[in-house]
Structures are given as structure tokens and as C-alpha cells.
Amino acid sequence: MAAPLSSRSEDRTGAVLTIDLAALAENWRLLKRRAGPACDTGAVVKADAYGLGIEPIARTLKAAGCATFYVAHLDEGLALRTIFGPGGIGSPRIIVMHGPNPGTERDFAAHGLIPVLSSPVQIKAWRGFAQTYDVLMESLIQVDTGMNRLGLTAAEFAGLMADPDGFAGLTPLALMSHLACADTPAHPLNGQQRERFASALATFRLKFADAKGSLANSSGLFLGAGFFYDFARPGAALYGVNPTPAAANPMIPVVRLQAKILQVRRVDAASPVGYGATFQAPDGAKLATVSMGYADGLLRSWGASGHAYVDDLRVTVAGRVSMDLTTFDVSNVPDSALGLGALIDIIGSRQTVDDLAQQSGTIGYEILTGLGHRYHRRYLPAPAHK
Numbered sequence: 054m055a056a057p058l059s060s061r062s063e064d065r066t067g068a069v070l071t072i073d074l075a076a077l078a079e080n081w082r083l084l085k086r087r088a089g090p091a092c093d094t095g096a097v098v099k100a101d102a103y104g105l106g107i108e109p110i111a112r113t114l115k116a117a118g119c120a121t122f123y124v125a126h127l128d129e130g131l132a133l134r135t136i137f138g139p140g141g142i143g144s145p146r147i148i149v150m151h152g153p154n155p156g157t158e159r160d161f162a163a164h165g166l167i168p169v170l171s172s173p174v175q176i177k178a179w180r181g182f183a184q185t186y187d188v189l190m191e192s193l194i195q196v197d198t199g200m201n202r203l204g205l206t207a208a209e210f211a212g213l214m215a216d217p218d219g220f221a222g223l224t225p226l227a228l229m230s231h232l233a234c235a236d237t238p239a240h241p242l243n244g245q246q247r248e249r250f251a252s253a254l255a256t257f258r259l260k261f262a263d264a265k266g267s268l269a270n271s272s273g274l275f276l277g278a279g280f281f282y283d284f285a286r287p288g289a290a291l292y293g294v295n296p297t298p299a300a301a302n303p304m305i306p307v308v309r310l311q312a313k314i315l316q317v318r319r320v321d322a323a324s325p326v327g328y329g330a331t332f333q334a335p336d337g338a339k340l341a342t343v344s345m346g347y348a349d350g351l352l353r354s355w356g357a358s359g360h361a362y363v364d365d366l367r368v369t370v371a372g373r374v375s376m377d378l379t380t381f382d383v384s385n386v387p388d389s390a391l392g393l394g395a396l397i398d399i400i401g402s403r404q405t406v407d408d409l410a411q412q413s414g415t416i417g418y419e420i421l422t423g424l425g426h427r428y429h430r431r432y433l434p435a436p437a438h439k
């Protein structure tokens with residue numbers, strides 16, 4: 054048996070990731086208030102809840118009142134089912150957005166997972182399964198309204214609607230579609246997608262009078278009530294990413310990311326820093342190297358114009374981000390703040406996940422889902438809810 058560890062997790066890692074579960078719950082409530090009581094405001098927890106850890110995230114949101122959870126893959130749905138326990142009354146709905154891969158239908162049924170069916174092939178397979186086993190299982194039907202990614206084309210949808218057997222044996226909970234440009238309110242595709250969706254839903258209800266609609270992601274909830282429909286599917290905004298990039302962020306920050314200083318040095322003549330010697334530190338510059346790099350989700354492209362904070366002091370990246378290490382020019386910071394193990398804020402009160410993304414040439418979504426697994430993770434608890 055291995056010897057028990059005498060050090061603490063936070064002392065064994067190179068960086069600390071703090072996830073504020075109270076802020077997460079508050080963000081969900083904020084979106085829920087926006088969407089209104091008629092809309093089931095769910096939570097998208099795919100990709101390990103955007104990198105933040107599906108178990109604590111899902112438990113917190115369930116405790117806050119969230120009743121519908123969305124994942125991409127069957128395996129993610131099964132993981133969530135294990136977290137929530139068996140389905141049934143009082144248990145949250147779990148919707149698997151990629152639907153069943155061939156041969157996996159039984160696992161959906163056995164574990165109470167609701168598939169999104171996006172193509173005639175998936176619909177046919179699910180129909181065959183439902184008829185063979187005589188099961189009545191809910192599903193969502195996805196129509197494409199202009200993104201050309203997933204979902205039935207208008208012609209496929211019309212064909213299935215015209216065919217008496219097209220949706221035979223299915224019990225669709227909702228018709229669903231996804232917006233391509235919801236974070237750009239002025240984009241004309243938003244209105245077009247909404248019109249196409251409204252028309253498809255009206256047609257669908259001729260066959261399934263009780264079918265609900267689901268269109269809005271995070272940003273969709275900021276496009277106006279005409280986009281809300283019955284089931285909203287926010288993800289990124291729950292985790293603090295700005296759903297309205299052109300305006301101030303209405304969400305509360307959830308993530309803090311701090312890297313530990315491993316070594317500080319002063320160069321006594323102008324000198325290059327890091328791989329490729331791409332950066333020249335001026336004579337007398339003070340450099341701090343932290344134990345965090347691209348294996349931890351920092352992007353190499355961040356090196357060009359990235360910065361971080363030591364308390365309130367802004368420090369710039371010096372040279373290339375390497376796999377496990379990144380160096381900063383900390384000439385402006387007093388030595389007292391630069392001890393071994395002192396923390397530099399990569400994401401924090403001075404710099405949001407969206408700021409870091411912008412400096413790296415990407416979006417907050419990619420930063421969060423790219424966070425590595427080498428952090429000491431701290432979850433700040435949500436207060437027990439009424």
C-alpha cells in the first residue's frame with residue numbers, strides 16, 4: 054500500500070482553480086427569471102460542465118431548482134444518471150443532444166435518457182426500437198433552421214410529416230433547433246431561424262398537439278421573449294461567460310484561475326526568454342516563471358499579448374508559453390509579492406475568462422473546456438437553498 058501523503062493537494066499542484074458554486078446557482082436563477090415561469094430553464098453540462106466538473110455543477114444546479122439537463126454524448130448522460138440516481142418522478146430530465154449511435158437505443162431506454170433525434174436515420178432507428186420493444190419513450194426532434202450542422206432539413210421534415218409512419222410510435226416532448234448567431238443580436242439569421250422554427254413547430258403541432266419548442270441557448274435568452282419557447286438550453290452563461298459580447302456581462306464570474314510562482318530572477322543584461330528566444334527582457338528586468346502552461350489550457354497564442362495580475366498589478370507574458378511553464382515580466386511588482394508559491398491571477402477579479410480568451414484569439418468556451426486536470430480544484434459551496 055502506498056504511503057499516506059503528508060502534503061496537501063494545493064501544495065502539490067502548480068495552479069489553483071476555484072469554482073464558485075454560489076455564483077453558478079445565482080447565474081441559473083438569473084437566467085430563469087429572464088426566461089419566465091412558462092419556460093423550463095435547463096442547464097447544458099456537456100464536456101464535463103464546460104470543464105468545471107459535472108458532478109458538483111449538476112448537484113448545485115439541481116439543488117437550485119434546475120429540472121432539465123443537457124449533455125452531448127450518451128456516456129455523459131450515463132454519468133449524469135449515476136450522479137442523480139434512477140429516473141422517475143422528481144428526478145431531473147437528462148437530454149442527450151447527439152441522440153443514439155446505432156445499437157445504443159437500449160441504453161437510453163434502460164437509463165431513462167431522452168435522445169434528441171436529428172436525422173431521418175436516427176428517427177427510423179428509434180422508431181424501430183420503440184416498436185420492437187413496445188416502449189413509449191420521450192424524444193426531441195431537431196430541425197435545422199439555418200445553421201446546417203445538425204437537424205432535419207426542411208424537405209426531410211416535410212417528408213416525415215407527410216408520411217403517416219414518419220413519426221409512428223414516437224412521443225416527442227419537443228421540437229428543437231439551434232441558433233447560429235445568437236451572440237450577435239443584429240444578425241439577420243436570428244430572425245430567419247426564429248421564423249422557420251415557428252413555422253415548423255406550428256406544423257409539428259398538427260400531429261403532436263402537446264409538443265413543446267426549444268430554441269434558445271445562453272445568448273438566445275438575450276434576444277427577446279420571442280426566442281424563449283418552452284425549454285431553454287443555456288450553458289456558457291451559467292459558467293460566467295458573457296452571453297452578450299457586445300455589452301457588459303450580465304452574469305456573475307464563476308471561475309478563478311491562479312498560477313504559482315516557481316522561480317523569480319533578475320536579468321543583468323538584455324536577455325532572451327523562453328523557447329525560440331522570441332522575447333528580449335530589458336536590462337534589469339525581473340522575471341517570474343509560473344508552473345502552468347499549454348498542457349493546462351493556456352494557449353500558445355496567448356504568449357504574444359497576454360497578461361495577468363499580481364494583486365492589482367498587471368504583468369505581461371514574456372516569451373512563449375511552454376507545456377508546463379509560463380514566464381512573466383514582473384519588473385513592476387515588489388519582491389514581497391513574489392515569494393515561492395505566490396499566486397498570479399490568470400482569471401480573476403481583474404481579468405475575466407472572456408478577457409483571457411480575447412488575448413488568446415479565441416472565445417471563453419474554448420478556454421473553459423480546454424482547462425486541464427492538473428489543478429488543485431476548490432469548490433466554494435452554494436448556500437443551502439430554501
Ligand SMILES: *Cc1c(COP(=O)(O)O)cnc(C)c1O
Nearest residue numbers: 097231270271272286287288289
Ligand atoms: C452547447 C449547446 C447549447 C449551449 O450553448 P451555450 O451557448 O453554451 O449556452 C445549447 N444547445 C445546443 C444544441 C448546444 O450544442
